[in-house]
Amino acid sequence: MNVPERTTKSYxxxxxxGKIFAILNGELFRNVxxxxxxxxxxxxxxxxxxxxxVEQVSISGIREVFEAAGEDAxxxxxxxxxxxxxxxxxxxxIDAIQAGKADGYTSNKGTESLREAxxxxxxxxxxLDVDPEDIIxxxxxxxxxxxxxxxxxxxxxxxxxxxxxxxxxxxLTHLAGGTPKPxxxxxxxTLDPATVExxxxxxxxxxxxxxxxxxxGAVQSPEDMREFARIADEHDVLCLSDEVYEHIVFEGxxxxxxxxxxxxxxxxxxxxxxxxxxxxxxxxxxATDRVERMLRVHQYAQACASAPAQYAAEAALTGSQExxxxxxxxxxxxxxxxxDGFEEMGLECPTPNGAFYAMPKVPxxxxxxxxxxGVVVVPGDAFGEHGQGYARISYATGMEELKEAIExxxxxxxxxx
Numbered sequence: 001m002n003v004p005e006r007t008t009k010s011y012x013x014x015x016x017x018g019k020i021f022a023i024l025n026g027e028l029f030r031n032v033x034x035x036x037x038x039x040x041x042x043x044x045x046x047x048x049x050x051x052x053x054v055e056q057v058s059i060s061g062i063r064e065v066f067e068a069a070g071e072d073a074x075x076x077x078x079x080x081x082x083x084x085x086x087x088x089x090x091x092x093x094i095d096a097i098q099a100g101k102a103d104g105y106t107s108n109k110g111t112e113s114l115r116e117a118x119x120x121x122x123x124x125x126x127x128l129d130v131d132p133e134d135i136i137x138x139x140x141x142x143x144x145x146x147x148x149x150x151x152x153x154x155x156x157x158x159x160x161x162x163x164x165x166x167x168x169x170x171x172l173t174h175l176a177g178g179t180p181k182p183x184x185x186x187x188x189x190t191l192d193p194a195t196v197e198x199x200x201x202x203x204x205x206x207x208x209x210x211x212x213x214x215x216x217g218a219v220q221s222p223e224d225m226r227e228f229a230r231i232a233d234e235h236d237v238l239c240l241s242d243e244v245y246e247h248i249v250f251e252g253x254x255x256x257x258x259x260x261x262x263x264x265x266x267x268x269x270x271x272x273x274x275x276x277x278x279x280x281x282x283x284x285x286x287a288t289d290r291v292e293r294m295l296r297v298h299q300y301a302q303a304c305a306s307a308p309a310q311y312a313a314e315a316a317l318t319g320s321q322e323x324x325x326x327x328x329x330x331x332x333x334x335x336x337x338x339x340d341g342f343e344e345m346g347l348e349c350p351t352p353n354g355a356f357y358a359m360p361k362v363p364x365x366x367x368x369x370x371x372x373x374g375v376v377v378v379p380g381d382a383f384g385e386h387g388q389g390y391a392r393i394s395y396a397t398g399m400e401e402l403k404e405a406i407e408x409x410x411x412x413x414x415x416x417x
Contacts, residue, residue: 056174074405076393077376079214081275081356083330085312086323089274092315093308102307108299110137110283114310117317118283122266125246126256134291136298137305137313141244141269141282143298146172148240148265148284151293153178153205160199160207162191163384164359164392166214166242170384178205184386189216189350189359193227200231206238207231209257212245215383215392216359217335217352222255229261238290239264244282247273247324249354250332265290272355273324274316281309331356334395334402341406345413356396359387362413367391369412375405 096102109115115132122128138144145168153159155177161169163182173180181204183195196207209228211220220228232239239257241264246254258264269282284294335352342349342360349360359380367379370391380390395402 089316093312096311157205164387212354232263
């Protein structure tokens with residue numbers, strides 16, 4: 001911006017206010033834009049200051065709990081299956097690497113064969129007809145969530161999500177410049193469609209549905225999912241359906257709102273279903289125009305998902321699903337053990353019908369007492385203010401460790417009562 005140091009007017013233009021006055025009074029300044037005026041009006045700040053968006057986001061409270069625990073602690077805070085990645089998935093990556101297929105960039109959207117495998121998965125598991133061209137392979141479900149927010153949320157627009165809910169929803173809303181609008185859950189820790197509908201305003205960009213849910217383990221009913229789709233269509237807002245735990249269901253069934261309406265974007269991943277958290281391979285799918293906008297973000301932020309991970313994911317999706325069934329059966333056995341333990345402690349806990357989390361109501365001081373005794377759990381308010389008075393327990397660990405942890409939690413419960 002070319003601004004002379006002085007003007008012929010009575011004011012000087014070597015201060016910000018003077019320059020703005022000069023611009024508005026028709027002085028001959030070249031290359032002046034609305035943006036430059038706004039920049040002049042902004043408060044002075046050091047060149048090393050940080051964006052307002054990032055300053056609204058802090059390190060996850062879950063990570064703080066990990067750091068506070070001792071090295072020998074039993075970790076019931078980690079959202080990661082303790083099973084190995086299926087052998088055929090690993091072999092898919094090995095074969096691709098040895099054949100020289102994983103050395104270069106893939107298509108921005110991902111390999112055609114992976115997107116075809118994802119399309120077939122949605123037909124098989126979700127009764128959805130998804131064009132492979134309407135799929136983007138991403139660096140885990142986390143990037144997929146980020147793409148949805150960046151492509152659909154303008155500054156100040158509202159994002160409705162469950163509270164307690166996955167910590168990324170709030171943070172990614174801030175990073176997109178949006179306004180978080182958390183809403184409370186039912187007593188059984190499911191999200192009520194009526195609560196979502198009541199929260200919608202003219203400023204709402206999208207609402208998030210997560211089933212099976214982190215941190216609650218709750219599974220939404222098919223009737224709820226149909227209602228979420230109706231709400232999205234009738235109010236012309238986007239439904240972001242986070243389905244990364246879709247196969248880990250013990251009672252009920254997983255249904256996607258995309259089965260019932262058009263105004264839905266689905267986020268999914270191999271991370272939980274195939275114990276592939278470290279591979280960082282997820283995907284997002286939706287209407288063609290939405291995918292095209294999300295691709296604009298993805299191609300500059302990521303270019304493409306890891307090529308070896310894409311071949312591993314393709315093998316996981318097209319190969320035997322027996323490892324998934326075995327893992328889910330093990331998680332259900334662990335869940336029942338944990339619920340029995342809470343009942344004996346006298347702790348109320350809504351029955352989690354999916355994922356690998358339980359969220360009991362706990363007395364004051366319980367979380368600190370449990371951590372001090374060597375078991376890592378996460379306070380419920382790390383997932384939102386309505387999580388106050390709860391704790392999240394992950395049972396993605398072995399039975400013997402769980403049994404030991406339950407004994408410790410029992411002693412802690414008696415100590416704080």
